[in-house]
Amino acid sequence: MGSMLQTFLSRPSDAVRRTGPMDHIVFSSRVRLARNIQGFSFPDRAKKPERVRCLDTIRGAVESLPAMLDGFSSPMDALSASDKQLLVERHLISREHAAKSGGSGLVVDRLESLSVMINEEDHLRMQSLRPGLQLREAWQAVDEVDTALESKLPFAFSQDLGYLTACPTNVGTGIRVSAMLHLPGLVLAELVNPIIQSVNKLGLAVRGLYGEGTEALGNIFQVSNQMTLGESEIEIVERLSKVVNQMIEHERNARQKLLEERPKVLFNHIGRAFGILSNAHSISSKEAMNLLSLVRLAHDLSMFPAVPRALLDELFLITQPAHLQRSHTGKLGADERDILRADLLREQLREVPRPVTPRLTPPAAGANRGAGES
Numbered sequence: 001m002g003s004m005l006q007t008f009l010s011r012p013s014d015a016v017r018r019t020g021p022m023d024h025i026v027f028s029s030r031v032r033l034a035r036n037i038q039g040f041s042f043p044d045r046a047k048k049p050e051r052v053r054c055l056d057t058i059r060g061a062v063e064s065l066p067a068m069l070d071g072f073s074s075p076m077d078a079l080s081a082s083d084k085q086l087l088v089e090r091h092l093i094s095r096e097h098a099a100k101s102g103g104s105g106l107v108v109d110r111l112e113s114l115s116v117m118i119n120e121e122d123h124l125r126m127q128s129l130r131p132g133l134q135l136r137e138a139w140q141a142v143d144e145v146d147t148a149l150e151s152k153l154p155f156a157f158s159q160d161l162g163y164l165t166a167c168p169t170n171v172g173t174g175i176r177v178s179a180m181l182h183l184p185g186l187v188l189a190e191l192v193n194p195i196i197q198s199v200n201k202l203g204l205a206v207r208g209l210y211g212e213g214t215e216a217l218g219n220i221f222q223v224s225n226q227m228t229l230g231e232s233e234i235e236i237v238e239r240l241s242k243v244v245n246q247m248i249e250h251e252r253n254a255r256q257k258l259l260e261e262r263p264k265v266l267f268n269h270i271g272r273a274f275g276i277l278s279n280a281h282s283i284s285s286k287e288a289m290n291l292l293s294l295v296r297l298a299h300d301l302s303m304f305p306a307v308p309r310a311l312l313d314e315l316f317l318i319t320q321p322a323h324l325q326r327s328h329t330g331k332l333g334a335d336e337r338d339i340l341r342a343d344l345l346r347e348q349l350r351e352v353p354r355p356v357t358p359r360l361t362p363p364a365a366g367a368n369r370g371a372g373e374s
Helices: 046-065 081-089 135-150 182-189 192-201 234-261 263-279 285-300 309-319 321-326 332-351 362-372
Strands: 028-033 072-075 105-108 114-118 124-131 175-184 204-207 220-225
Touching: 028 135, 028 234, 046 114, 081 321, 081 332, 114 182, 114 321, 124 135, 135 175, 135 192, 135 234, 175 234, 175 285, 182 192, 182 234, 182 285, 182 309, 192 204, 192 220, 192 234, 204 263, 220 234, 234 263, 263 332, 285 309, 309 321, 309 332, 309 362
Parallel strands: none
Antiparallel strands: 028 124, 028 175, 072 105, 105 114, 114 124, 175 220, 204 220
16 A cells, blocks of 8 residues: 655645635644544553554554545654654654654555554544645544544543543543644734734644644744533534634734834845845755745735745745755755755745835725735
8 A cells, every 4th residue: 555655745846736715824724533442552651562563453444444545554663764754844744753663653645635643642643634724624524534443443432531542631522623824914013922822711722833842933823722521523623713713814904004004124024035035055944934934925915926826835845854855865964954945945036026015005005905815
């Protein structure tokens, strides 16, 4: 089943062409379910032979699902470090799963929209990924996988508590619903912290690009539910959708306000970002992401009329460490990557004209806003 990971994964240029509702602000929607199997210890309590037995049991069941036809399947110890990092950069596995080796595994569907991590923190972590704001669709897809697997595997379930999980915060439905948002307007307007605080008060978590304990590189934030007990799955999905819609509205308003009240500050950030990206000879992935975020914002504000947004989204992906490494045989050091990254950015942006600053009369600002929402 499947093939080598490098040949299996879609090309970055194809990966970024998957579009969805509100995708100028919402990069992606994800719903993940945690499940465990009766008769096996939790992965972190189990010795390797038990983890291997558990992996074999689960992997066979997952591979046999119709949704996984022509998918990719592998034990984690058969993947190289750069393969694992590639999967993290594509958000197909967690950073925790990338650290696993013998007795853990992975199955991904052909469309890269469903992935099942085996023996991460729980025996099973199935997730559905969708571009843009599609939380309900992601939930329906992962729910179908869950139902199909429940007929093949004895899930650990308690009448009182629901699904049993290694971490108490996942007990109950075992669901984690999250959306990845691009919020440069709120960051530049210095409004992002109050918004994060109000979202926290609603019992939701806001994290960085790769989840728990990571920073918001490129002004990208993940919003997800904290608790999984006492609410039905669909209630959690609906509640998160509602909050994400409010955050989209706040981001739009922040962008509009910056254009009206602090246009020179905004254009200065964007102009400098474009200048560095198109002229630097060494650049870290962190700096590249933060600057690309501003150029993507400029694109939403119609300041790059001739540039397809897919180009900017592709640059977000191909400047990440494992994606850079992908096109090179020898292992690259950090300095070499920084130079290659800069070369790649200069090459890709060579034909891109400088950003066009909108005329700052009230009608233009209004018209501009409409363009930003297209």
